[in-house]
Amino acid sequence: MDNRFGDIEIFLTVSAEGSFANAARMLRLTPLAVSRSVARLEKRLAVTLLRRTTRALALTTEGVAYRDRISTLIAEMAEVEKSLGQANQVARGLLRVNASPSFGVQCLIPALPGFAERYPAVKVELTLTDSIVDLVEKRADIAIRIGPLRDTRLRAKKLGHSRMALVASPDYLARRGVPQIPDDLDQHDCLRFSFRRSIDSWPFQVEGRIVQKPVEGRFFGNSGEVVRQMAVAGCGIARHGAFHVAADIKAERLVEVLKEFNPGDGEDIHALYAAEDRAATRIRALLDYLDSIELFAT
Numbered sequence: 001m002d003n004r005f006g007d008i009e010i011f012l013t014v015s016a017e018g019s020f021a022n023a024a025r026m027l028r029l030t031p032l033a034v035s036r037s038v039a040r041l042e043k044r045l046a047v048t049l050l051r052r053t054t055r056a057l058a059l060t061t062e063g064v065a066y067r068d069r070i071s072t073l074i075a076e077m078a079e080v081e082k083s084l085g086q087a088n089q090v091a092r093g094l095l096r097v098n099a100s101p102s103f104g105v106q107c108l109i110p111a112l113p114g115f116a117e118r119y120p121a122v123k124v125e126l127t128l129t130d131s132i133v134d135l136v137e138k139r140a141d142i143a144i145r146i147g148p149l150r151d152t153r154l155r156a157k158k159l160g161h162s163r164m165a166l167v168a169s170p171d172y173l174a175r176r177g178v179p180q181i182p183d184d185l186d187q188h189d190c191l192r193f194s195f196r197r198s199i200d201s202w203p204f205q206v207e208g209r210i211v212q213k214p215v216e217g218r219f220f221g222n223s224g225e226v227v228r229q230m231a232v233a234g235c236g237i238a239r240h241g242a243f244h245v246a247a248d249i250k251a252e253r254l255v256e257v258l259k260e261f262n263p264g265d266g267e268d269i270h271a272l273y274a275a276e277d278r279a280a281t282r283i284r285a286l287l288d289y290l291d292s293i294e295l296f297a298t
Contacts, residue, residue: 102224189236243296
C-alpha cells in the first residue's frame, strides 16, 4: 500500500511542532514511527528535509521549499473538494450584488435574464453606486470593483480588463470639429467627474512617451453612467472604459477619437466577496455564469 500521503502529513506535523516527540503526541504515534516516516520520505525524494541535532530539529532549504509547495497543493486540493461539494448543492436564496452604475447598466443587467434561467432558485438584489461600499455594512455578497484593489480582507476574482477610450457623439463632432492632436482638446468641452478622486488630466502617447494633458469643460457628472449619457447627448468628449461605451460605438451613438494617441492604459475589473461566506454556493453560481459569457468588450 502506498503510504506517501501519510508520510507527507507526518512531515508537515513535525515541521509545525518542531520535534518528533511533539509530532508523535499530536498524531498518536511513537517517536520512532514518526522518525522512520520522515526518513522514508527523504529517501523517496533523495533530499534531506530535516537537520537533526541533540536539542532541536530545523528544516533544510529543501525542507522549507518542500513544505511550502506541499502546503499550497494541499490547500488547492481542499479548495477543489470544497467546490465539488458546492457543485452538488443547488444555488438558492437571495444574492446581494453591488456595482458601479456603468458596469451594472452596461454589463450586469443584460446578463441577469440568462443567469435567472440557469439558476431559477436564486434571487438577485442589485445596487448600483459609484461609492466604495463595505460588504459587511451594506450586507452585500458580491461587489464589482473597477481599478486597483485596496481591501485585502476579501477574495477577488478577475472578470477582465478594459482599455480606455475617448468618445464623442457625431452631432458634437459635427458642431465642434474632430480633434486631430491632444492639444486640440483646448478648444473642446471635456466631460469630467465631480467626485473628489477625479483627475482633471488625460494621458496620451506623444512621440513615444506618455504625457498628461490637462482638460477643461463645462459639464460634470457624478458617475460614469451620467458622463456617458452626457456624451451621447452631445455635451462633449468623454474618457471611458471601452466596456462602458462599446454598445454606443457599435450603434454609432458615439465615435472614438484620437485613437492614434491612446496610451493603451486600462482598468482591471474584479468581483470581491468574503473569504468565508454562507452564500458561497450562490456566489459561485454568479461568478461561474459571468465566466461563461462574453461579459463586456475589452
